[in-house]
Amino acid sequence: MIYFDNSATTKPHDEVLHxxxxxxxxxxxxxxxxxxxxxxxxxxxxxxxxxxxxIIKTKPEHVLFTSGGTESNNFAIxxxxxxxxxxxxxxxxxxxxxxxxxxxxxxxEKDGYEVEYLSVDNKGVISIDELRRKLRKDTILxxxxxxxxxxxxxxxxxxxxxxxxQHSRAIFHVxxxxxxxxxxxxxxxxxxxxxxxxxxxxxxxIKGTGIIAFQRKLNIAPLIVGGGQxxxxxxxxxxxxxxxxxxxxxRIATEHLQENYAKFTKWxxxxxxxxxxxGDHIYLLSTKEGAPxxxxxxxxxxxxxxxxxxxxxxxxxxSTSSACSSKQKKTSHVVEALNVDSHFKEGVIRISFGAKNxxxxxxxxxxxFKEVMKELKGV
Amino acid sequence: xxxxxxxxxxxxxxxxxxxxxxxxxxxxxNIKYTFSDIAPLTVQAERDRMYIKLDNxxxxxxxxxxxxxxxxxxxxxxxxICDREIENIQQLAQKIMDRYKDQQITFKVEVHxxxxxYPLKTYDIQLAxxxxxxxxNPNLSVNVKNxxxxxxxxxRKEAAYLMSEIIYGAGGMPVGSNGKSLLLLSGGIxxxxxxxxxxxxxxxxxxxxFYSPPYTSEQxxxxxxxxxNELTKFGSSIHLHVIPFTELQVLIKDSVPKEMxxxxxxxxxxxxxxxxxxxxxxxxxxxxxxxxxxASQTLESLTAINEVTNTPILRPLISFDKLDIIDIAQxxxxxEISIKPYEDCCTIFTPANPKTRPKIDRVTYxxxxxxxxxxxxxxxxxxxxxxxxxxxxxxxxxxxxx
Numbered sequence: 056m057i058y059f060d061n062s063a064t065t066k067p068h069d070e071v072l073h074x075x076x077x078x079x080x081x082x083x084x085x086x087x088x089x090x091x092x093x094x095x096x097x098x099x100x101x102x103x104x105x106x107x108x109x110i111i112k113t114k115p116e117h118v119l120f121t122s123g124g125t126e127s128n129n130f131a132i133x134x135x136x137x138x139x140x141x142x143x144x145x146x147x148x149x150x151x152x153x154x155x156x157x158x159x160x161x162x163x164e165k166d167g168y169e170v171e172y173l174s175v176d177n178k179g180v181i182s183i184d185e186l187r188r189k190l191r192k193d194t195i196l197x198x199x200x201x202x203x204x205x206x207x208x209x210x211x212x213x214x215x216x217x218x219x220x221q222h223s224r225a226i227f228h229v230x231x232x233x234x235x236x237x238x239x240x241x242x243x244x245x246x247x248x249x250x251x252x253x254x255x256x257x258x259x260x261i262k263g264t265g266i267i268a269f270q271r272k273l274n275i276a277p278l279i280v281g282g283g284q285x286x287x288x289x290x291x292x293x294x295x296x297x298x299x300x301x302x303x304x305x306r307i308a309t310e311h312l313q314e315n316y317a318k319f320t321k322w323x324x325x326x327x328x329x330x331x332x333x334g335d336h337i338y339l340l341s342t343k344e345g346a347p348x349x350x351x352x353x354x355x356x357x358x359x360x361x362x363x364x365x366x367x368x369x370x371x372x373x374s375t376s377s378a379c380s381s382k383q384k385k386t387s388h389v390v391e392a393l394n395v396d397s398h399f400k401e402g403v404i405r406i407s408f409g410a411k412n413x414x415x416x417x418x419x420x421x422x423x424f425k426e427v428m429k430e431l432k433g434v
Numbered sequence: 435x436x437x438x439x440x441x442x443x444x445x446x447x448x449x450x451x452x453x454x455x456x457x458x459x460x461x462x463x464n465i466k467y468t469f470s471d472i473a474p475l476t477v478q479a480e481r482d483r484m485y486i487k488l489d490n491x492x493x494x495x496x497x498x499x500x501x502x503x504x505x506x507x508x509x510x511x512x513x514x515i516c517d518r519e520i521e522n523i524q525q526l527a528q529k530i531m532d533r534y535k536d537q538q539i540t541f542k543v544e545v546h547x548x549x550x551x552y553p554l555k556t557y558d559i560q561l562a563x564x565x566x567x568x569x570x571n572p573n574l575s576v577n578v579k580n581x582x583x584x585x586x587x588x589x590r591k592e593a594a595y596l597m598s599e600i601i602y603g604a605g606g607m608p609v610g611s612n613g614k615s616l617l618l619l620s621g622g623i624x625x626x627x628x629x630x631x632x633x634x635x636x637x638x639x640x641x642x643x644f645y646s647p648p649y650t651s652e653q654x655x656x657x658x659x660x661x662x663n664e665l666t667k668f669g670s671s672i673h674l675h676v677i678p679f680t681e682l683q684v685l686i687k688d689s690v691p692k693e694m695x696x697x698x699x700x701x702x703x704x705x706x707x708x709x710x711x712x713x714x715x716x717x718x719x720x721x722x723x724x725x726x727x728x729a730s731q732t733l734e735s736l737t738a739i740n741e742v743t744n745t746p747i748l749r750p751l752i753s754f755d756k757l758d759i760i761d762i763a764q765x766x767x768x769x770e771i772s773i774k775p776y777e778d779c780c781t782i783f784t785p786a787n788p789k790t791r792p793k794i795d796r797v798t799y800x801x802x803x804x805x806x807x808x809x810x811x812x813x814x815x816x817x818x819x820x821x822x823x824x825x826x827x828x829x830x831x832x833x834x835x836x
Contacts, residue, residue, distance in 0.1 A: 074835045074836075077835060078835060089651045089652075089653055089776075091652060094651075094652050094653055094656070097653075098832075099832050099835070102832045102836060103836060106836050116770050217536070286770075299832075299835050299836065302836050303835070303836055306836065
């Protein structure tokens with residue numbers, strides 16, 4: 056099987072699974088317990104927190120463990136909106152965010168918040184000028200994904216952060232679910248985000264793990280209340296095995312970032328050239344300026360599902376643009392935002408690489424794809 | 435890398451007559467100590483400034499992050515160095531100003547020629563560099579009275595030195611230049627702040643903590659270690675003396691009337707602390723007491739507590755409001771640790787109505803009925819001493835999991 060759907064989820068590293076199992080076996084105490092066993096487990100939890108804080112350059116007390124990207128995004132949005140509504144109710148985001156951001160904003164709109172959506176160009180990138188124009192005195196939050204999950208566009212986070220911090224009091228939330236471990240993601244004073252959200256299972260960690268992290272102490276209300284764990288901001292017994300496994304996955308991803316980046320870039324560029332040989336049968340949604348692990352393309356007048364089935368029959372796993380929305384029938388909001396020609400709207404396919412892919416698989420894929428094109432399009 | 439060294443300007447030291455040499459020496463050592471993780475650092479100390487050579491980006495980052503918390507530094511600046519050719523100075527000046535290139539800013543060029551034989555005069559250099567910058571960066575404009583950025587060029591015999599920003603340091607005096615004292619560290623908000631303020635005045639700190647297992651948990655001890663660890667950020671290591679206090683505390687509870695429990699406990703703590711102070715050769719005792727904050731901190735109570743020793747008891751927070759103390763605690767990073775909710779030895783056995791105005795003769799009468807001496811000696815002898823910052827053994831233990 057050639058697994059090219061790493062932006063949907065990844066296969067966990069064996070080392071990560073080993074950690075998960077060993078912590079479950081040997082360090083199962085509740086880290087909030089005051090007996091020595093609990094204290095020891097708490098030390099392990101704090102060591103994991105420290106390791107992640109070090110990677111993203113913030114203080115350990117500003118790193119909270121969550122159940123994943125969706126919870127982290129919901130937490131950032133509802134938490135900041137609730138705690139800052141005395142300052143204003145104006146929020147800015149982009150039209151190509153993940154559903155866990157867009158749906159949260161739909162809820163807020165019903166509660167009387169005013170949400171404005173930045174448009175993107177045909178490369179999927181926002182305009183800094185538009186952002187500057189939309190910022191207001193009462194803007195309390197700006198949410199922006201670092202890398203788009205459906206086609207890999209990278210947003211200019213540094214420039215956006217500078218503009219936001221210079222011209223407003225807004226808190227800048229960056230959804231780094233698709234970028235962490237693939238590009239450099241960290242806090243950077245006024246030239247970086249105030250909130251980062253990260254998911255474990257996209258970087259060969261285990262499912263149900265995630266992070267929300269802050270650059271500094273922020274006004275944010277908890278999403279889940281209860282026993283006051285995680286500095287009173289995220290209640291519920293902290294799942295230490297998950298947290299430690301996540302710390303390990305983060306370390307491994309960061310250590311291999313450069314090498315994977317080079318590898319993915321080479322493959323992506325190579326496949327782009329390959330797709331271009333099919334002339335106007337194929338349209339590339341991704342660009343070479345985008346994140347190298349995601350390559351989206353579309354086959355003229357063909358439904359995505361058909362291509363997925365044809366490839367699957369030959370052992371290649373890819374997906375339509377996003378796993379979360381692929382079960383819905385309508386065209387994805389990202390594809391709409393990009394103004395893709397109607398001949399190509401239905402057939403968007405996403406290839407996404409992970410640390411476990413090999414050069415050989417790229418070559419095999421090319422041969423298989425040629426067969427599929429012959430079968431479906433006769434070219 | 436743009437920067438070659440960091441220039442440090444001393445704070446109050448420059449006014450300190452003959453002791454200055456000693457102060458400078460201490461500051462140099464404290465800097466070397468604080469940055470031992472990025473060693474080796476070449477530090478060159480002169481009469482009124484100090485230079486740290488930069489070998490790599492990592493050193494620069496760590497220094498910029500931590501220098502603002504080292505006492506005895508008034509301000510510091512990253513410095514870029516080039517040879518004295520005016521073309522090279524221009525190029526370097528442009529590189530420095532490039533960091534502001536996206537902003538509309540005003541600037542001026544300030545020139546110091548400590549080598550007067552340099553062929554170009556001050557004004558010529560200003561003109562050459564300023565003109566060059568204006569030509570290459572349309573966002574710049576000149577403002578000599580109140581510029582956003584002052585680009586400073588120093589021409590010395592061996593090279594030209596350029597800098598563009600002045601970052602304020604923590605002020606105060608190098609830790610260790612004003613002797614050593616023993617801090618009574620409870621785990622609350624106040625005592626770490628008191629320690630910090632004394633360190634700022636150049637006092638080296640040892641800390642003492644009264645530990646009463648099983649009434650207080652291991653986590654409360656860990657909290658105190660974390661607090662002491664946090665204080666080491668300000669440029670010195672700290673010994674933490676942990677006194678096994680259970681036995682004494684129970685004895686006190688059984689021997690004096692309830693309402694006097696608090697006063698006697700404090701007095702005994704002070705006696706123990708004074709004994710430890712003597713052993714380690716410290717000169718004073720430091721507490722986080724603030725007048726009127728709780729029953730033990732009224733003038734009457736403080737008098738009763740003081741009565742057990744002649745050692746100076748330093749109370750830097752005596753006139754501080756609680757909110758001001760919290761502000762400092764947040765600034766120095768101890769607040770988050772202090773508010774963790776574990777019992778400490780002060781909060782157990784607390785009576786509902788402690789005396790706010792204890793009478794010394796009554797207190798001494800009840801205390802004279804018990805022989806504390808043997809217990810005090812044992813507590814002092816059996817204390818455990820931790821040296822902070824603790825080498826992080828814990829992380830080692832978990833390394834294979836992370």
